[in-house]
Amino acid sequence: MIDLRELKSRYDEIKTNIKNRSMKIDLDAIIALQEERNSLLQEVESLRFERNENAQKMKGKLNQETRARLIEEGKNLKTKIAETEERFNRVEEEYLLLGRQIPNYAHPSAPVGKEDTDNLVLKRVGTPPTFSFNPLDHVELGEKLDLIDFEAGTKVTGPKFYFLKNEAVILQMALERYALDILIKHGFSPYITPDIAKEEILEGIGFNPRGPESNIYTLEGTGTALVGTAEITLGGYHAEEILDTSRLPIKMAGLSHCFRREAGSAGQFSKGLYRVHQFSKVEMFIYCLPEESDAIHEQLLEIEEEIFSGLGLAYQVVDTCTGDLGAPAYRKFDIEAWMPGRGENGEYGEVTSTSNCTDYQSRSLRVRYKDANGQNQYVHTLNGTAVATSRAIVAILENFQEEDGSIRIPPALVPYTGFDRIGG
Numbered sequence: 001m002i003d004l005r006e007l008k009s010r011y012d013e014i015k016t017n018i019k020n021r022s023m024k025i026d027l028d029a030i031i032a033l034q035e036e037r038n039s040l041l042q043e044v045e046s047l048r049f050e051r052n053e054n055a056q057k058m059k060g061k062l063n064q065e066t067r068a069r070l071i072e073e074g075k076n077l078k079t080k081i082a083e084t085e086e087r088f089n090r091v092e093e094e095y096l097l098l099g100r101q102i103p104n105y106a107h108p109s110a111p112v113g114k115e116d117t118d119n120l121v122l123k124r125v126g127t128p129p130t131f132s133f134n135p136l137d138h139v140e141l142g143e144k145l146d147l148i149d150f151e152a153g154t155k156v157t158g159p160k161f162y163f164l165k166n167e168a169v170i171l172q173m174a175l176e177r178y179a180l181d182i183l184i185k186h187g188f189s190p191y192i193t194p195d196i197a198k199e200e201i202l203e204g205i206g207f208n209p210r211g212p213e214s215n216i217y218t219l220e221g222t223g224t225a226l227v228g229t230a231e232i233t234l235g236g237y238h239a240e241e242i243l244d245t246s247r248l249p250i251k252m253a254g255l256s257h258c259f260r261r262e263a264g265s266a267g268q269f270s271k272g273l274y275r276v277h278q279f280s281k282v283e284m285f286i287y288c289l290p291e292e293s294d295a296i297h298e299q300l301l302e303i304e305e306e307i308f309s310g311l312g313l314a315y316q317v318v319d320t321c322t323g324d325l326g327a328p329a330y331r332k333f334d335i336e337a338w339m340p341g342r343g344e345n346g347e348y349g350e351v352t353s354t355s356n357c358t359d360y361q362s363r364s365l366r367v368r369y370k371d372a373n374g375q376n377q378y379v380h381t382l383n384g385t386a387v388a389t390s391r392a393i394v395a396i397l398e399n400f401q402e403e404d405g406s407i408r409i410p411p412a413l414v415p416y417t418g419f420d421r422i423g424g
Contacts (some may be wrong), residue, residue, distance in 0.1 A: 001100045001364050007031050014102065015130045020322040022105050022114050025358040040088040044210065047084060051077045052396070100203065104360040106322050107331035113321030119334070125305070126314030126347060128338040129399055134304070137341025138397040139272040142168070144405060145423045147397075148273065160277045160367050169420045171396070171409070172280060172389045174416035176255060179282040179307055179386040186303055188253040188284060193233035195361040196224050201236035204364035206328035206357070215262045230254030231383040234285035239365040243379060248369065249288035249296060251384065256281060274342075274349060277391035286382045287367065290359065293380035298354040300384035301333045304352045307386060311410045313395050314338040337395040351391045354384030 007014065008031065010183045054074045062070070110121040142148030147168035164172060180190050201395035202216060202225055207226045209216045217226040224242050227233055234254045258281050273279075275418070284303070288296050301317065308315050320332040332355040336348035359378035362368070368376045400408040408424025414420045 001360060002035065002102055002104060003359075003363065004030075004095075004099045004102075007034060013105070017103060017106055017322075020106065020112050021325060021327075022054060022323040023101075023103060023327075025098075025101055027102070028173060030095065030098045033091060033098065034318060037088065037091045037095050040084060040091060042309065044081065044084050044088055046075055050206050051081065053285075056230060059223055072387045076407060081168050099314055099326070100364070103327040104327070104330050104358060105132070109319070109354075110325065110331050111319055111321040114323040116324050117323070118321040120319040122317045122319055122333075124314070125309060126312075126338075127299070128314045129340065131401075131403075134341045135398065135401055137272070138316070138339075139341075140393045141397045141407065142272070145407065147422070150272070155198055158277075160275070162273065162276065163271060166392075167417075167419065168393065170417050170419075171393060171413070171422075173386050174413045175389050175392050176280065176282055177416050178310075178413055180253060180255070182303065182307055182310070183251075183253040183282070183284060186251070186261075186299075188251040191234065191252055191254045192258045193227075193230045193254045195227055195259070196229050197232050198221045199223050200228075200382060201239065201365070202232055204239065205232050205235045205361050206326065206364075207232060215260050217259050217261060226259035227256060228260045228285035229281060229383075230256040231285055234283065234384075235361055237364065238287060238367050241367055242308075243287060243367065243369045245289065245369050249292060251287045255287060256283070258388075263277045271413065273390040274339075276390055279388060281388045282386040283418070284382075284384040287362075287379045289369070290344060290380050293356050293358060295384060297331065297333075297354065297382055300354040304335050304354060304384055304386065308335055308337060308351065310412045311392070311396065313399060313410075315351070322358070326355065328357040330358045330360070331356050337393055338399065339389075340398045341394075341402075344399075349391065349394070351395060352385035355382065356387040357381045357383070362374045 015027055018027065018048050035151065053072065054070055054077060058070050059250070111118060147165055148163060149163040152163050158228060184190060201208045207216055207228065208214045209218050216228055219225060233256065234252045259278050261277070262275070284300055286296055315335050315337045318334040318336060320334055325332055332353055334350050335352040337351045339349045340346040340347060357378050361381045362378040367379050369379055371377050396410065397407055400410065402408060402424060404424045408423040409417055409420045
């Protein structure tokens with residue numbers, strides 16, 4: 001969350017940011033709760049001071065009448081403190097619950113807009129392929145080459161689940177290792193992360209684990225949930241820690257399954273593997289000093305471009321508008337790869353994103369470092385998709401299909417797959 005002490009001093013800025021993100025948050029109500037909380041805190045502290053004074057008086061030589069009076073005053077103070085603390089805890093819980101809904105400040109250069117159509121295309125790289133035949137989409141290709149079974153996935157688990165089969169299994173594993181090798185070259189340490197996290201970790205990262213608006217599968221009665229990304233588990237790795245500045249930046253690469261409820265979204269752009277309930281992903285996560293985060297954000301984008309240009313895919317880089325930013329993100333870049341089977345004539349579809357979350361996550365998770373004056377400060381956190389295997393497979397199948405029905409494997413992946421073609 002943001003620094004709630006700034007609600008009044010940066011009121012206009014916060015109010016405008018909420019509007020630009022198309023969010024409905026009653027900032028005045030949160031400030032009223034803040035004032036009530038502060039008043040109750042002062043009242044509790046005052047009552048505790050009186051209790052301590054009363055206890056000191058009880059230590060002296062007292063006659064029976066005075067002692068009885070002080071005992072009665074002590075009882076009354078104990079009751080008042082308990083009642084006031086209960087009110088304080090109730091108000092503080094609501095205050096923090098609403099305060100966490102306030103989004104991060106947005107980068108001054110982030111485009112102002114309501115939805116993804118307002119995103120700004122920064123550049124395009126590569127040329128989308130042209131075909132001398134009518135290209136198939138990845139669902140048709142997957143069925144024809146016996147690579148993907150959506151029908152069995154629906155029968156066994158439900159809609160938007162699937163079985164990967166045969167060469168597609170090897171292709172997914174190849175993509176994971178290809179991405180990890182590039183990240184290791186750039187100084188990232190590889191992790192295989194848990195697929196489950198505590199709800200307080202999800203909340204700290206900025207995911208809502210409860211309610212109809214949640215995109216998360218909660219595990220009833222456990223206080224935990226399935227993760228939607230390794231950002232959650234990697235972000236929780238150093239929760240409640242003070243990091244040695246000599247270790248920063250800490251670069252982590254996490255391989256995990258990802259579980260998301262959103263997959264039921266209707267429309268042709270959600271077809272097949274593009275939007276599913278479960279997929280595998282290699283995620284980048286970085287803890288760094290505040291003054292480093294803007295430059296590191298650009299580096300994460302460069303690594304994502306290295307991965308997808310290395311696959312020989314045409315793509316565009318997008319600066320995400322305020323209305324399409326997640327609450328934790330200060331700024332977010334997306335890479336959208338060309339997908340011939342998307343729409344009537346092909347479209348760009350998102351394959352990666354990278355976000356600078358500044359101190360929004362670290363403040364909630366209490367991940368800090370000591371500055372030059374020995375004062376505790378919050379680190380900045382950043383995340384970025386190295387490869388979401390399901391969407392990368394969509395792009396590869398559709399872009400590298402041949403007239404004979406086969407699929408060429410990008411040369412960069414051949415050392416990992418052991419074959420250079422599927423079918424044919």
